[in-house]
Amino acid sequence: xxxxxxxxxxxxxxxxIVQINCTYQTSGFNGLFWYQQHAGEAPTFLSYNVxxxxxxxxxxxxxxxxxxxxxxxLLKELQMKDSASYLCAVSDSNYQLIWGAGTKLIIKP
Amino acid sequence: DTGVSQDPRHKITKRGQNVTFRCDPISEHNRxxxxxxxxxxxxxxxxxxxxxAQLEKSRLLSDRFSAERPKGSFxxxxxxxxxxxxxxxxxxxxxxxxxxxxxxxxxPGTRLTVL
Numbered sequence: 694x695x696x697x698x699x700x701x702x703x704x705x706x707x708x709x710i711v712q713i714n715c716t717y718q719t720s721g722f723n724g725l726f727w728y729q730q731h732a733g734e735a736p737t738f739l740s741y742n743v744x745x746x747x748x749x750x751x752x753x754x755x756x757x758x759x760x761x762x763x764x765x766x767l768l769k770e771l772q773m774k775d776s777a778s779y780l781c782a783v784s785d786s787n788y789q790l791i792w793g794a795g796t797k798l799i800i801k802p
Numbered sequence: 803d804t805g806v807s808q809d810p811r812h813k814i815t816k817r818g819q820n821v822t823f824r825c826d827p828i829s830e831h832n833r834x835x836x837x838x839x840x841x842x843x844x845x846x847x848x849x850x851x852x853x854x855a856q857l858e859k860s861r862l863l864s865d866r867f868s869a870e871r872p873k874g875s876f877x878x879x880x881x882x883x884x885x886x887x888x889x890x891x892x893x894x895x896x897x898x899x900x901x902x903x904x905x906x907x908x909x910p911g912t913r914l915t916v917l
Contacts, residue, residue: 697844723904735893735908736845780844788833788897788904789858792844 695719697793699781704799705771713766713779713796721786727755727766728780730795736780740766768798776800804828806909808894814915815884822880823912827896834877835906836869837893845893851877852899884916 696718705711717725724743728736742748742757742764754767766779778795785791807826815821827834833852837845848867849859853874866884871877881888891913895906 701842726905735911737908738905741903741905782844784904787858788899789847789850790835790904790906792847794842794844797842 695785695791697781697783697791699779699793699796701794702797702799704801705768707771707773707800707802709771710767710769711771711798713768713781713798715764715766715781715793717762717764717781717783717791717793719783719785719791722759723784723786723788725755725757725764726782726784726790727753727764728782730778730780732777739779771800773800773802806894806896806907808892808909808912810912811910812913812915814917816917817886818883820880820882821884821914822878823892823894823914824876824878825894825896825909826876827894828898828907829875831896831898831907832874833897833899833904834871835895835897836877836879837895839891839893839911848879881914884914886916889914889916 699715727739730736740755747756752769757764778797780795781793782790809824835850836848839845849869851871866882869879891911893911894909897906
């Protein structure tokens with residue numbers, strides 16, 4: 694079967710760094726996406742990885758290891774506005790997105 | 803605004819009524835997806851279209867749900883004889899499938915409350 698696992702909830706302090714992990718088992722792989730979703734809003738795109746390694750975009754970085762079926766999203770210099778859910782999604786062999794349940798990130802002052 | 807739009811943004815209905823939602827994708831996108839999302843969960847796939855063809859429906863989708871995409875442009879999702887368990891956020895997304903990339907752009911969603 695297809696499965697995406699990520700922690701349900703994480704807490705971090707403003708100004709700190711947090712790493713959100715995602716492991717996956719899917720039929721085929723055409724890339725991994727991270728989306729951010731604030732409460733009551735639609736998901737918005739953060740990053741895309743299709744090759745192994747680290748992709749950096751400002752305060753956010755995303756890492757992929759295809760052999761391990763593993764990715765993480767790294768958020769640096771946390772701000773209160775980063776409080777949101779972070780969704781990991783894998784594009785399968787039909788370019789369908791298989792979604793994790795999301796990680797709710799709580800930022801404390 | 804050239805993003806994905808959905809209408810209505812909120813819908814309150816009584817159990818047993820029919821409801822219809824509309825999604826207008828980004829104009830050059832060839833794929834359109836419908837998802838359902840409940841609190842604390844990721845989006846749950848319902849169905850998707852490539853141009854006007856409906857290519858896949860979730861096995862979880864009951865016969866009360868139907869979707870159309872006439873002419874490969876906007877899409878509608880209809881729920882007949884609504885039940886309280888249908889209360890959720892219904893998200894529409896569109897994408898332009900290429901060999902290497904399939905970022906989905908989401909609309910703001912329609913929040914359905916069934917009383």
